[in-house]
Amino acid sequence: MAGGQVEIGQAGGLSDDGETLGTDAFKILSAIEEVWCEDGVLLLMDLGSAVMSAELALDMLPEQRRQKCLLSNAPLVEGAIVAALHASLGEPLQAVNAVAEAALSVPKLPGAG
Amino acid sequence: MAQEITTKQLRKWLLAYAARIIENEDHLTELDTAIGDADHGVNMRRGMGKLQERLQVEGQSEDISAFLRSVAMTLISGVGGAAGPLYGTFFLRAATSPTNGSSIDLPQLTQMFRYGLDGLQQRGKAQADDKTMIDTIQPAVEAMEAAVAAHQSAAVVLAAARQAAHLGMKHTIEIEARKGRASYLGPHSIGHQDPGATSAYFLFETAAEVLTTTGAD
Numbered sequence: 001m002a003g004g005q006v007e008i009g010q011a012g013g014l015s016d017d018g019e020t021l022g023t024d025a026f027k028i029l030s031a032i033e034e035v036w037c038e039d040g041v042l043l044l045m046d047l048g049s050a051v052m053s054a055e056l057a058l059d060m061l062p063e064q065r066r067q068k069c070l071l072s073n074a075p076l077v078e079g080a081i082v083a084a085l086h087a088s089l090g091e092p093l094q095a096v097n098a099v100a101e102a103a104l105s106v107p108k109l110p111g112a113g
Numbered sequence: 114m115a116q117e118i119t120t121k122q123l124r125k126w127l128l129a130y131a132a133r134i135i136e137n138e139d140h141l142t143e144l145d146t147a148i149g150d151a152d153h154g155v156n157m158r159r160g161m162g163k164l165q166e167r168l169q170v171e172g173q174s175e176d177i178s179a180f181l182r183s184v185a186m187t188l189i190s191g192v193g194g195a196a197g198p199l200y201g202t203f204f205l206r207a208a209t210s211p212t213n214g215s216s217i218d219l220p221q222l223t224q225m226f227r228y229g230l231d232g233l234q235q236r237g238k239a240q241a242d243d244k245t246m247i248d249t250i251q252p253a254v255e256a257m258e259a260a261v262a263a264h265q266s267a268a269v270v271l272a273a274a275r276q277a278a279h280l281g282m283k284h285t286i287e288i289e290a291r292k293g294r295a296s297y298l299g300p301h302s303i304g305h306q307d308p309g310a311t312s313a314y315f316l317f318e319t320a321a322e323v324l325t326t327t328g329a330d
């Protein structure tokens with residue numbers, strides 16, 4: 001994540017066609033491998049099966065890599081924007097995740113929330 | 114030497130399971146329409162189509178663990194919804210249970226289901242009475258364990274599993290969902306049978322039909 005470089009991968013839908021809704025742990029696994037960086041990989045998810053598939057993908061990673069991955073509780077869209085920004089500043093994984101998760105409580109409408 | 118179950122028989126079982134799910138696609142979708150997003154039938158049918166293709170490839174390994182792993186891989190990338198990682202984890206974990214290579218005895222078969230159940234619970238964090246597939250699988254595994262401890266035959270053990278699975282599936286009608294998509298409905302989920310509990314029931318129904326017959330296939 002250092003040096004202003006941020007790799008972002010995506011893994012939505014099933015492997016086959018990329019059109020069927022759902023998640024595929026193997027697709028998530030290859031996305032992690034694709035963007036792999038020794039500083040770590042932050043995983044952002046939407047609801048439902050995404051969380052279980054992401055956990056399953058982590059189970060299938062080799063131990064040293066798994067340790068450097070973090071499942072984030074951040075909202076997918078807001079979290080991705082905030083995380084990419086902070087990662088590009090060279091902040092460590094845990095700090096990037098902390099600001100991304102904080103995006104959960106940022107109101108979209110002024111005066112709301 | 115007690116009766117052993119071979120990879121061939123397990124393959125026959127899962128082919129019967131795939132066929133049963135495909136026959137029941139509309140029923141599963143109907144159940145998921147009432148308390149979910151109406152895709153459980155489609156998800157499972159897609160996965161089962163992939164599984165049929167996979168199981169019909171000639172010249173595969175007869176090693177039980179390798180066999181169960183390949184089933185898991187197929188379901189993980191073939192099913193799609195929550196059921197994909199859940200059934201995938203079930204078979205992935207079942208593949209780590211002790212075998213005799215290309216066969217398992219009845220206690221080992223029971224242990225295989227237990228490993229699968231434990232994996233499923235770790236993955237989905239659901240408990241009994243959360244209105245999920247756990248409500249079918251857990252009582253079925255417990256019934257198998259009790260029957261095996263009483264030295265019953267395969268036919269008795271698997272009949273007990275089927276009966277417990279059926280009761281568990283029906284019990285999901287009475288309870289409120291606390292896990293999965295249906296949990297967003299809260300008390301409105303009461304009165305409907307859980308789709309995943311229903312697809313899981315067919316695992317035990319077909320096991321009772323197929324795995325009790327002896328012989329090469």
Ligand SMILES: Nc1ncnc2c1ncn2[C@@H]1O[C@H](COP(=O)(O)OP(=O)(O)O)[C@@H](O)[C@H]1O
Binds near residue numbers: 307310
């Ligand atoms: N956390 C969980 N633990 C166990 N089973 C679950 C869990 N979440 C969902 N399920 C099962 O998955 C079924 C729904 O599967 P499916 O419709 O394929 O997925 P989705 O909910 O993503 O649409 C439910 O009926 C339930 O039995």
Ligand SMILES: [Mg+2]
Binds near residue numbers: 145
């Ligand atoms: Mg569904």
